[in-house]
Structures are given as structure tokens and as C-alpha cells.
Amino acid sequence: MAACLSSAPKEISVGMLVQRDLRVPTPWHELSEDEQRRFDMGHAVFNTGWSPANKPPGRRDGLGPIFNSQSCDSCHNSRRRGRGPRGNGVAPGNLVIQLGKRLDDGSVVRGTDEYGFILNTSSVEGATDEASVSIEYTYKDFVLADGTDIPLYTPYYKLDDFSGDKLPPSTVLMPRMPSAIFGVGLLESVPKTTIVTIASEQTQQGRVSGRVSHVGDQIGRFGWQATEPTVASQTAAALSREMGLTTTLISHADCGRRNRVCDSTAAAAPEVEPELFNALVEFQRLHAVPIGAVRSTTAVGSLIFRDLGCADCHRPSLKISAGKEIHPFTDLLLHDLGQDLDDRDISGRTVHSEWRTAPLWGLNASVQSGQPLRLLHDGRARSIEEAILWHSGTAEKVRDAYALLPQAERKLLVEWLSTL
Amino acid sequence: MPRSIKYLFSILIAALTVPAAHPADDPCTKFTWDVKNELAVMNQSANAVTVATKAGASVPQLEVGKLYELQLAAQNKVTFAAKPAKPTLDDGGQAGLVKFKTDEAGRYRISVTSGHWIDVVDGALVIASRDFQGMRGCERPRKIVEYELAAARDLVLQLSGSTDAKITLAITQAPTP
Numbered sequence: 001m002a003a004c005l006s007s008a009p010k011e012i013s014v015g016m017l018v019q020r021d022l023r024v025p026t027p028w029h030e031l032s033e034d035e036q037r038r039f040d041m042g043h044a045v046f047n048t049g050w051s052p053a054n055k056p057p058g059r060r061d062g063l064g065p066i067f068n069s070q071s072c073d074s075c076h077n078s079r080r081r082g083r084g085p086r087g088n089g090v091a092p093g094n095l096v097i098q099l100g101k102r103l104d105d106g107s108v109v110r111g112t113d114e115y116g117f118i119l120n121t122s123s124v125e126g127a128t129d130e131a132s133v134s135i136e137y138t139y140k141d142f143v144l145a146d147g148t149d150i151p152l153y154t155p156y157y158k159l160d161d162f163s164g165d166k167l168p169p170s171t172v173l174m175p176r177m178p179s180a181i182f183g184v185g186l187l188e189s190v191p192k193t194t195i196v197t198i199a200s201e202q203t204q205q206g207r208v209s210g211r212v213s214h215v216g217d218q219i220g221r222f223g224w225q226a227t228e229p230t231v232a233s234q235t236a237a238a239l240s241r242e243m244g245l246t247t248t249l250i251s252h253a254d255c256g257r258r259n260r261v262c263d264s265t266a267a268a269a270p271e272v273e274p275e276l277f278n279a280l281v282e283f284q285r286l287h288a289v290p291i292g293a294v295r296s297t298t299a300v301g302s303l304i305f306r307d308l309g310c311a312d313c314h315r316p317s318l319k320i321s322a323g324k325e326i327h328p329f330t331d332l333l334l335h336d337l338g339q340d341l342d343d344r345d346i347s348g349r350t351v352h353s354e355w356r357t358a359p360l361w362g363l364n365a366s367v368q369s370g371q372p373l374r375l376l377h378d379g380r381a382r383s384i385e386e387a388i389l390w391h392s393g394t395a396e397k398v399r400d401a402y403a404l405l406p407q408a409e410r411k412l413l414v415e416w417l418s419t420l
Numbered sequence: 421m422p423r424s425i426k427y428l429f430s431i432l433i434a435a436l437t438v439p440a441a442h443p444a445d446d447p448c449t450k451f452t453w454d455v456k457n458e459l460a461v462m463n464q465s466a467n468a469v470t471v472a473t474k475a476g477a478s479v480p481q482l483e484v485g486k487l488y489e490l491q492l493a494a495q496n497k498v499t500f501a502a503k504p505a506k507p508t509l510d511d512g513g514q515a516g517l518v519k520f521k522t523d524e525a526g527r528y529r530i531s532v533t534s535g536h537w538i539d540v541v542d543g544a545l546v547i548a549s550r551d552f553q554g555m556r557g558c559e560r561p562r563k564i565v566e567y568e569l570a571a572a573r574d575l576v577l578q579l580s581g582s583t584d585a586k587i588t589l590a591i592t593q594a595p596t597p
Contacts, residue, residue, distance in 0.1 A: 047506040
């Protein structure tokens with residue numbers, strides 16, 4: 001039994017510090033005094049609400065002029081995944097709508113001329129929000145083999161109050177939840193060869209088929225579709241697009257080519273000073289993963305997880321160097337999860353979408369937050385079970401196998417996942 | 421019925437049916453919590469208070485159910501009663517301390533018109549909040565944070581993180597769930 005439970009969370013943190021008290025962020029290895037000072041500064045930058053340019057002038061001004069949130073923490077709530085939408089109505093600020101253009105061949109190019117990469121739903125005084133977003137859900141029941149009905153909610157997005165031209169029907173709406181930041185530095189340290197090898201193994205084994213996300217000559221690892229290769233690039237993109245803050249990596253806010261609102265406020269120097277940006281990136285890179293307590297009664301859930309085939313993509317362990325493994329429950333590859341999860345354009349047509357296998361480590365932090373769970377890229381799943389049942393495409397057989405499980409085994413699996 | 425009375429009657433009906441500024445359009449009515457009490461207190465006239473910059477006897481005492489306008493101090497001049505649970509850059513930040521006491525144990529809410537981080541400190545211990553809400557477009561209050569508090573404790577309320585120097589704040593007892 002001990003060997004079978006090698007993926008249980010108690011054992012995954014060997015050689016690394018883990019997060020015990022979420023209120024005090026912990027680095028995953030011991031830090032020198034100077035490193036700890038930078039870690040603490042990064043934490044402060046993460047929490048700091050930014051103010052509009054010159055209000056007051058200093059190290060924390062430059063917000064906007066259009067933005068989605070004023071601080072990292074207001075979306076990545078206490079470094080956890082975002083709180084997400086609670087139901088019908090105005091979309092919360094922490095659910096962003098990324099934009100793309102659907103081309104004639106069905107592929108998608110990210111960004112639009114008028115509004116850039118993300119629809120900014122807030123603005124500083126004197127500027128105008130790009131649009132407002134509201135959500136309406138419909139639901140259908142997924143019927144499990146034992147007759148249990150599980151409602152699955154599908155979100156539909158309505159955009160109003162455009163500051164410029166209305167978006168054309170071919171605009172692709174890509175709603176995205178903020179991910180947790182736990183362990184991102186460890187994911188960054190997974191060698192390229194490891195990820196490529198896993199993709200080859202999956203092709204040979206034939207059960208699932210993952211694709212490496214190539215971003216230039218690097219591998220995409222971050223974001224729901226692995227669009228960013230590093231913690232720094234992911235952070236700079238979020239600061240630029242969601243907060244209107246420039247950095248040494250991205251020197252412009254997300255205004256779109258035809259939207260001149262940012263021109264008058266363009267800053268010559270990065271609005272986030274290099275010292276603060278570097279501290280913010282280091283803080284995230286070093287942030288440990290919170291590990292939940294596994295009870296012996298639920299540890300068997302790890303066996304069910306493996307037997308169903310979940311571990312083919314949500315890989316319990318990845319090598320980061322000789323003799324050192326991490327246990328993020330991802331393969332960092334892109335997978336087709338079926339049409340029901342595909343993004344849609346404004347006219348309602350789906351676009352083929354591939355999703356990076358979401359790392360499951362740190363899930364306990366969301367479960368224990370006391371807030372309603374909102375899972376998957378758009379927060380549509382209101383429980384771990386709903387998230388499992390939304391899997392289709394390459395994971396359809398695994399999903400169907402789950403649906404055949406007796407209730408007691410489903411419960412054990414979900415309880416174990418809740419501790420990751 | 422005389423024509424003049426009919427005329428007056430029709431004006432009255434029209435006046436009753438014209439949808440003037442409907443309360444449902446007010447974003448402050450969109451909280452999913454019952455916030456009637458918080459909104460009512462926010463409409464009181466505010467008592468002006470200057471916050472303290474360190475713990476001790478000079479920390480001003482606030483009362484539950486009253487509205488206050490707080491004049492804050494530069495954050496780098498403030499010595500907090502406990503390290504804020506979400507530390508922020510001092511640069512441009514405005515902060516300060518006030519204190520309050522609850523007569524009975526239960527759920528209490530702190531409503532503010534700014535984005536300040538709020539810590540409720542009991543001795544040296546920061547009490548974790550139960551939950552918070554904010555509603556896009558509603559600035560009075562901009563956010564409401566809820567706590568489970570014991571009775572008759574001397575509690576320090578410390579504000580940090582935001583650049584607003586003057587804010588409005590109220591402490592209220594939450595409705596029984």
C-alpha cells in the first residue's frame with residue numbers, strides 16, 4: 001500500500017518546504033536574509049493597490065488608464081485562484097475576458113485592434129471603461145450511472161457599454177479565471193526535455209495526446225493555454241493587460257492599435273520599477289505550495305485517480321533535476337477537452353481550444369478558503385465533481401469511467417483531490 | 421366625475437408609473453448580502469476622527485452603528501499593532517489605528533469607502549475575516565468585510581495599503597444568518 005500511495009501529498013514535499021499557514025507566504029527553500037527581504041518586498045508589491053499616474057507620484061502610481069484590477073491580490077485572492085463568478089449578473093472583476101479574432105480557417109489570433117488583448121472593465125478618472133460584461137448561465141444535468149443528476153452550468157457572456165466600436169461577431173471571447181500562484185517557480189524549473197518526452201510517451205501509449213506549447217524557441221507553461229513561457233513574462237503580461245502597468249518587459253498598456261486612450265498617459269520609464277518587478281517575480285517563483293492533510297480513509301482516492309487514468313495528464317510527479325521531483329499533477333501539455341469547453345465567438349460559434357493540464361497541487365487552499373469553489377478556466381464548475389464531468393475530448397473515456405463509479409468511490413476520489 | 425378631477429387623477433397615475441431613477445439601478449443595492457443596515461449607517465452624518473499612528477491609550481474609540489470620517493496618516497509613520505496580514509508598499513500609503521469594542525459576540529461588518537486593507541487585532545493576534553463583498557460601481561461603501569468577534573474585547577482596527585487619506589468607515593452588527 002505504501003508504494004501505491006507514492007503520489008500522496010504527505011510524500012510529495014520531500015526536500016522542499018511547503019506552505020502551512022496561508023496567511024504567511026512561505027518560500028519552498030530556505031532563504032538568506034537578503035533573499036527573504038526581497039521575498040517580503042515581492043509579497044508587498046503583490047498586495048499593493050496601484051493608483052493612477054501622479055496620484056500621488058511615487059513607486060506605486062501608473063494604474064490604467066484602463067484596467068481590470070488595482071492589485072495582483074484583488075484577483076489572485078491571497079495567492080489562491082480567483083473567487084470567480086457567483087451566478088447570473090455582472091461579471092466580477094477577477095474574471096477577465098481575453099479577446100481574439102477568428103480567422104477564416106477557424107484559427108484564432110489573440111488580440112483585437114480596438115480593445116487589445118483584454119476587455120478592461122474599469123478606468124481611471126477621465127478615461128472610459130472599454131465595456132461592461134454580464135453572465136447568464138444555462139444548465140443541463142449530467143446523469144451518472146447510479147442515476148445521480150449533476151447540473152453542469154454553461155456561461156454565456158453579454159457585452160455592453162462599449163467605449164468604441166462594437167466588437168464584430170467573429171471576435172472570440174476567452175473568459176479566464178486567475179490561477180493560484182503556488183509553485184510556479186517549480187513548474188518553471190521543469191526541463192524542456194521532460195515536457196517533450198512526456199508528449200512523445202503519450203503519443204506512443206495512445207491513451208491521451210498532449211501537445212507541447214511552443215512560444216518562439218521556448219515552451220509555454222503558464223496561463224490556461226500555456227501561452228507564456230516564464231513567470232516573468234506571465235507577470236509582465238498581466239500587469240500590462242489587466243492593470244495598465246508597464247515594465248522592463250512590456251512597455252505599453254493594453255489599449256489596442258485603434259484605441260488612443262493610452263497615448264496621453266504613456267510613461268517613458270517602466271511604471272513598475274525594475275526592483276519592484278523583480279521582487280514580484282521572485283516572490284512568485286519562490287512561493288511554496290500549500291499541502292493539505294491526507295487522512296488514511298481518503299488516501300485511497302489516489303489509487304482511484306491513477307486507475308481511472310486521470311494521472312495520464314495530471315501527472316503526480318515531474319523531474320526537475322537529478323534526484324529531485326515535484327508533484328504538481330500536471331504534464332504542462334495542451335489537450336483537447338472537447339467542444340463543450342471550447343471558447344466561442346460573439347456569434348456563438350465555437351473555436352477549437354486546447355487547455356494546459358491544470359496543476360492540481362494547492363487545490364486544498366481553495367477548498368479550505370470557505371468560499372464557494374469555482375473551477376476550470378471560466379469558473380463554471382462549482383465543485384470538483386462538476387469539473388471532472390466537464391472533461392471530454394481526450395479525457396472523455398476517463399470522465400465516463402468516473403461516471404460509472406459507485407458513489408462511495410467518487411466521494412473518496414473527490415475527498416482526496418480536496419487535500420492536494 | 422368633473423373633467424378637472426379626471427385630469428388631476430391622470431397626472432397622479434402618470435407620476436406613479438414613470439420609472440424615475442429606479443433603486444434597482446443603484447449598484448449598492450446589488451450586494452448579495454443583506455446590507456440594509458450598512459447602507460443606512462452610510463447615510464448618517466459622519467463623526468470626524470483622526471487615527472492614531474501607534475497602539476496605546478491615544479487610539480480613538482469608535483462605536484458600533486455610527487459613521488466616521490477618518491483622517492489617516494502616512495503609512496511609513498504608522499506602527500501597527502500587528503503586522504498587516506497583507507503587507508503593502510509604504511510608498512504613498514495612508515494608514516492608521518482606531519479601536520472598538522462589541523457588547524455581544526457575533527458577526528460584525530466593517531464598511532469602508534476605500535480599498536484599504538483592514539486588520540482587526542485582538543492583543544497581538546490578527547482575527548481572520550469571514551468574508552468580504554464589494555459591488556462594482558458602489559463607492560459608499562466600496563467594500564464590506566465581515567468578522568466573527570467575541571464580546572467585550574478591546575479590538576484594534578488597523579487600516580493600511582491604500583493612498584486615500586480621508587475615508588468613511590462604519591462598524592455594524594451583521595443580521596442574524
